[in-house]
Amino acid sequence: MLSLAGAVLLARQSLDEQRALFETDARIVHRLLSQQVVQHDAILATLALLQPGAEGPTASPEQRLPALYPQILAVQRRDPGQRWPDPALADAEAASRQAKRAALASLDLRTGRYQLVLAAQPTSYALTIDLRAMVPWAEWPMQPQTSPVRVALEHAGQRYLVQPGSVALDTPRPGWRFEFHKLVAAESQPFDVVATHAVGWGQLPWGRMLAWGLGVAALLAALRHLQRQRTARRRAEELLRLGQVARLNTLGELAAGMAHELNQPLTAVLANTQAAQRLLDDDPPELATARGAMAQAAAQARRAAEVVGRLRRAIERPDRGDQQQAVDAVAAVRRALDLLEPECQRRGVAPQLAGAPALTVQADPVALDQIVHNLILNALQALEQVPAAQRRLTLTLGTVDGLGELAVADSGPGIPAEVLPRLFEPFFSTREGGLGLGLSLCETLAAGMGGSLTAANATQGSGAVFRLRLPLAGGPA
Numbered sequence: 001m002l003s004l005a006g007a008v009l010l011a012r013q014s015l016d017e018q019r020a021l022f023e024t025d026a027r028i029v030h031r032l033l034s035q036q037v038v039q040h041d042a043i044l045a046t047l048a049l050l051q052p053g054a055e056g057p058t059a060s061p062e063q064r065l066p067a068l069y070p071q072i073l074a075v076q077r078r079d080p081g082q083r084w085p086d087p088a089l090a091d092a093e094a095a096s097r098q099a100k101r102a103a104l105a106s107l108d109l110r111t112g113r114y115q116l117v118l119a120a121q122p123t124s125y126a127l128t129i130d131l132r133a134m135v136p137w138a139e140w141p142m143q144p145q146t147s148p149v150r151v152a153l154e155h156a157g158q159r160y161l162v163q164p165g166s167v168a169l170d171t172p173r174p175g176w177r178f179e180f181h182k183l184v185a186a187e188s189q190p191f192d193v194v195a196t197h198a199v200g201w202g203q204l205p206w207g208r209m210l211a212w213g214l215g216v217a218a219l220l221a222a223l224r225h226l227q228r229q230r231t232a233r234r235r236a237e238e239l240l241r242l243g244q245v246a247r248l249n250t251l252g253e254l255a256a257g258m259a260h261e262l263n264q265p266l267t268a269v270l271a272n273t274q275a276a277q278r279l280l281d282d283d284p285p286e287l288a289t290a291r292g293a294m295a296q297a298a299a300q301a302r303r304a305a306e307v308v309g310r311l312r313r314a315i316e317r318p319d320r321g322d323q324q325q326a327v328d329a330v331a332a333v334r335r336a337l338d339l340l341e342p343e344c345q346r347r348g349v350a351p352q353l354a355g356a357p358a359l360t361v362q363a364d365p366v367a368l369d370q371i372v373h374n375l376i377l378n379a380l381q382a383l384e385q386v387p388a389a390q391r392r393l394t395l396t397l398g399t400v401d402g403l404g405e406l407a408v409a410d411s412g413p414g415i416p417a418e419v420l421p422r423l424f425e426p427f428f429s430t431r432e433g434g435l436g437l438g439l440s441l442c443e444t445l446a447a448g449m450g451g452s453l454t455a456a457n458a459t460q461g462s463g464a465v466f467r468l469r470l471p472l473a474g475g476p477a
Ligand code: ADP
Pocket: 378, 379, 382, 410, 412, 413, 414, 415, 419, 423, 428, 429, 430, 431, 433, 434, 435, 436, 437, 438, 439, 440, 463, 464
């Protein structure tokens, strides 16, 4: 609709411009023709005023007029006592005398000729005028041969074509037709100046209209695209937020449950120890009752420990608790690297595997996979903070102090001194959007398998080293 409205507006504007141009030209034409026609009245009036002089070579000065005015073909006069050679002139003279102004005679607009008679005393005059010579082409506002505008002089059902105009005027075609009608400014020669201009559909500014339509379409398409993009982004953000909320909800529930379960035994421990304190302060101290209160406190503390233990076992997946078995650590590392290959490639990191070609440890294979996966992913995230050319990731397998060891070393920024002691705390994270549960879980899992997980900064160059130690298969527990 916008395209259409704009196109219609452009077409209307163009038509208005063409109409304005046409009307200006038509007015100029009317003025020029009026000026010419008015001259005839003035000439006749002058002749009537001067009247013929004495006989002699200058007796008929009016005969010199055709030389001065090309449109005047002949000048005739009727002296007193004479008759006009043409009765039409006599009729015109009578009409002129009555109207007190010049009168038309033998009008033939097809040939463009007419006569103009002014009755005067004693001599009357008649001019024979040729319209073809009257048009002042030098001042004409249009190209008479090529202009599409038709100009004609009309009177009493006759028409003299001044300018032919385009053929479209003869064969009515769909489009617009501009017309201009005005009588020339001489009462004696009441010719109607009629200008006509036909504008067809083909003359509308199609190029501009099309450009406008395409422009609007392109703009709307761009806006729509932008809106779609915005909607997609909003949806993605919403999904992410929902995911985070869901995760946090679970964690929140866990924390609330834990607080609820721990609150009761801890309150009891507090009450019992305070009571025992008071009993011991008594003089003499009531030792037996105090001992009872302390025993109660100890029992409640054990209950609290049980709650924590239960929770820990739940996190460690009690169903996998006895899944310890001999596991090929090299294969576990290769598996993790394989899984994370796209991540490595995306960051331009080529991981190096070094150390012992074979290492078998006593471990829960799923837990081991999880730890290795986590350590590599953390290293990759740390490597993002240094330029691509400096990114190194080395995984070294070996045996240290009778334990199997996997060292994951990266060339990232390393671990700041203030972060190092808190690294394995649950919910400790320096990453935006990080949950801070990865390392704490890994440490718990490693400890669950009788091993350990430690972190340090590289001794040479920058970066961090995480060491996972696990009992060797078949070795001492
Ligand atoms: P998260 O990855 O969600 O932050 P983690 O427990 O995996 O949780 O990591 C805790 C924090 O330990 C990280 O936010 C980061 O500051 C630090 N960290 C872990 N691995 C590395 C490493 N390879 N280099 C430097 N800092 C690390």
